[in-house]
Amino acid sequence: MEIASVHHMRPGLPFGRPGLFHSRKENAMKALSRFFLWFMLAAVQGFAQSGAILSGRVIDQGTARPVSDAQVELAGTPRRVTTGRDGNFVFSGLGAGAYTLRISRVGYATTDAEVALQAEEEQILTVGIREVSYLLDPVTSTATRLQSRASEVSTSVTVVPAAVLEHRQAQDISDAMQEVPGIFIRPYGALGDVRTASIRGSSAGQVLVLMDGQRVNNTQSGEVDLTTLPTEGIDRIEIVRGGASALYGADAVGGVINVITKTRGASEGIAGDARVLSGSFGTREAEVKGNYSSGSTFSALSYRYLKSNGDYTFHPIPDSSAARANADFLSHALFGKERWSIDDGRALSFTGQYFFNEAGDPGTISYPNARARKQNRNILLGLAYDEELESVVRTLHVQSYYHNLLFNYDDPLAYVPISNYSHNIAAGGEVQAGLRFSDWNSLTGGYAYRWDHFSGNSLQGEYERGLHSAYVVDEIALRPSFMRGLHRIAIVPALRWDRFSDFGAQLSPKIGLVVNAGEAWLLSVKANYGRSFRAPTFNDLYWPRDSYTAGNPDLKPERATDFDAGAALEVPALAGIGASFTCFGNRVTDLILCQPGADGVWAPANVGRAEARGFEAGALLNPWKDLLMISWNYTHLDARNKSGGPDEYDKELPNRPADIHKAAIRTRHAGFSASVELLSVGLRYTTTSNDASLPSYHVYNALVGYNWELAHSRMEVTGEVLNLGDAEYQVMAGYPVPGREFRVSLSFGVGSAGGE
Incomplete structure (x- = not known):
């Protein structure tokens, strides 16, 4: 063959003998032509070089779906590749002989396949790998803005699936997060009263709450009342602990709570559920939901009605009792979603939520409000387009959203009668792309714009804020071969730029490290260091000036530096044992605190500093899958004030318990389910000088249920006791929490109304 003859030419003499040509110019041109001909033929021959080809696809044994990001290697050789979205792999230029094909992927058992190749053979394989059930390794999309296993990301993340919300009969998302390590839920009373979250000692305004990746925190107060986020349509809740401003911008100082809604049904066809609940203190609930799922369409619609009288008994002083007054609550929640799969890799979805509640504001024990009333009306709309590609750009996400939040508060019996309203509107959009440059380097970047507008008499005017943001997170993942069982070492730098119209x-920046190892077990070692910030709110900047208080339009953002490091280990084959440990630290400067001016008027200023250090530890035992599962986690926190006078400096920050234990025992078998949960919270100081405190408390909750699976329907009855020991306590000073509470629910469903 002519190509073969080129292959055997002596590369050192490509031009022949120059003496054959009469002209030096002609000689040079012919020599150049021969060089290009030789180069092209050699390149073609290089592509067509002899050797066997081994290609194939890696699939999940249980679902037969392609497995992406699986490491495929020829054992004993340096040859290795990573599967793409379609699960495909290919090795070319192989010699004849026997090979061991080794496939590994976090969350799956390492699988070996023996292959014998003949010379010039092309062999195509399909290799199934078995998923290993790791309770500590769910899929998350919040930690890196792309779907990843929790063990593969550098941050500490917990995923609460929809099944937990249903099992706990959660009334709002705060009920579902009670067992998450590092998070402290602060209820200001009973059902319908304000509930906020603190992560690793943060304030409520230093926790960013998202709905399908978009900010819920309003610009007026910066905080989110978790009772205004019902559980309808939720697929899962992801909680990222530690600073995350490098990915999500302002207010992600303590962490991020991302509420993710469903995108498909549990099975194709029409499904529906109806549920009624009755409980203590006049609590009543009715819910109906349905969905339709096909190969290209998912439609979901749900409605929930919830009310409570809130007239529980408490003891304002020893040897006396009273019924909590003006603590009633009524809410309506409506959720709808439509998702269209344009083709295999493209989808368009629309999400709409409406929430309305009306409740009394009972006030504190010392200063009760007999007739104060409040109303919330929240409307959240979102439109998203998602596409998966096979080029360097692997994913494309385009989203727009609109939030309309209205709050009214009236207290006709106040010293100066109050009738306030606040109207917050937010609208924006985002474009995000995920790129993969090689098997070891992938990058996610995006641009977002947001516009916030406030109107209302609570700030006596109208204010607005524009925000431009750009972010990038790079993942450099090495897959070492020098140690069997060591799967992956990844370095994850991230950077975000935010430009605010009102303060610059x-x-x-942030950088993370994660190491993954294990075959029949799973080990992940993580570390992070970064900076984050909280933006001043409209209340901070523009509070109307009177004889006592005023805003400060010259405020700067609060700035924080944080780190964490830890490890998690799970061994499913050894009684499902799992354990985790993470230490963390956070230093905040330019804290916005109110202080008196020379004229005696209190105004916010960037004068505070604080430090928080601690650790989170957890253990899991799951010897017989659903038959028995025992979990426990413990958070120790030392959060201290590093500013102020001698009476306040180095004192513990108020409302931050030093110790929190959370434990649960669950069982499920043949339709029967039961669980017992424990929440133990240590002493909390209530003043900056630490001269007053609330005692520790210990709360037990118990639940038992039974469900019947019929031909095309199902029925379930559930009984629940909250605060089984009838403990009397306050989480926040002056706001008593209900004692023992009973709830009974009955649900009936057709089809498979679940989803993901």
Whole structure:
């Protein structure tokens, strides 16, 4: 063959003998032509070089779906590749002989396949790998903005699936997060009263809450009342602990709570559920939901009605009792979603939520409000387009959203009668792309714009804020071969730029490290260091000036530096044992605190500093899958004030318990389910000088249920006791929490109304 003859030419003499040509110019041109001909033929021959080809696809044994990001290697050789979205792999230029094909992927058992190749053979394989059930390794999309296993990301993340919300009969998302390590839920009373979250000692305004990746925190107060986020349509809740401004911008100082709604049904066809609940203190609930799922369409619609009288008994002083007055609550929640799969890799979805509640504001024990009333009306709309590609750009996400939040508060019996309303509107959009440059380097980047507008008499005017943001997170993942069982070492740098129209630009960097190892077990070692910030709110900046208080339009953002490091280990084959440990630290400067001016008027200023250090530890035992599962986690926190006078400096920050234990025992078998949960919270100081405190408390909750599976339907009855020991306690000073509470629910469903 002519190509073969080129292959055997002596590369050192490509031009022949120059003496054959009469002209030096002609000689040079012919020599150049021969060089290009030789180069092209050699390149073609290089592509067509002899050797066997081994290609194939890696699939999940249980679902037969392609497995992406699986490491495929020829054992004993340096040859290795990573599967793409379609699960495909290919090795070319192989010699004849026997090979061991080794496939590994976090969350799956390492699988070996023996292959014998003949010379010039092309062999195509399909290799199934078995998923290993790791309770500590769910899928998360919040930690890196792309879907990943929790063990593969550098941050500490917990995923609460929809099944937990249903099992706990959660009334709002705060009920579902009670067992998450590092998070402290602060209820200001009973059902319908304000509930906020603190992560690793943060304030409520330093926790960013998202709905399908978009900010819920309003610009007026910066905080989110978790009772205004019902559980309808939720697929899962992801909680990222630690600073995350490098990915999500302002207010992600303590962490991020991302509420993710469903995108498909549990099975194709029409499904529906109806549920009624009755409980103590006049609590009543009715819910109906349905969905339709096919190969290209998912439609979901649900409605929930919830009310409570809230007239529980408490003891304002020893040897006396009273019924909590003006603590009633009524809410309506409506959720709808439509998702269209344009083709295999493209989808368009629309999400709409409406929530309305009306409740009394009972006030504190010392200063009760007999007739104060409040109303919330929240409307959240979102439109998203998602596409998966096979080029360097692997994913494309385009989203727009609109939030309309209205709050009214009236207290006709106040010293100066109050009738306030606040109207917050937010609208924006985002474009995000995920790129993969090689098997070891992938990058996610995006641009977002948001516009916030406030109107209302609570701030006596109208204010607005524009925000431009750009972010990038790079994942450099090495797959070493020098140690069997060591799967992956990844370095994850991230950077975000935010430009606010009212106080300038902020730059938030972060770097993370994660090491994955294990075959029949799973080990992940993680570390992070970064910076984050909280933006001043409209209340901070523009509070109307009177004889006592005023805003400060010259405020700067609060700035924080944080780190964490830890490890998690799970061994499913050894009684499902799992354990985790993470230490963390956070230093905040320019804290916004109110202080008196020379004229005696209190106004916010960037004068505070604080430090928080601690650790989170957890253990899991799951010897017989659903038959028995025991979990426990413990958070120790030392959060201290590093500013102020001698009476306040180095004192513990108020409302931050030093110790929190959370434990649960669950069982499920043949339709029967039961669980017992424990929440133990240590002493909390209530003043900056630490001269007053609330005692520790210990709360037990118990639940038992039974469900019947019929031909095309199902029925379930559930009984629940909250605060089984009838403990009397306050989480926040002056706001008593209900004692023992009973709830009974009955549900009936057709089809498979679940989803993901």
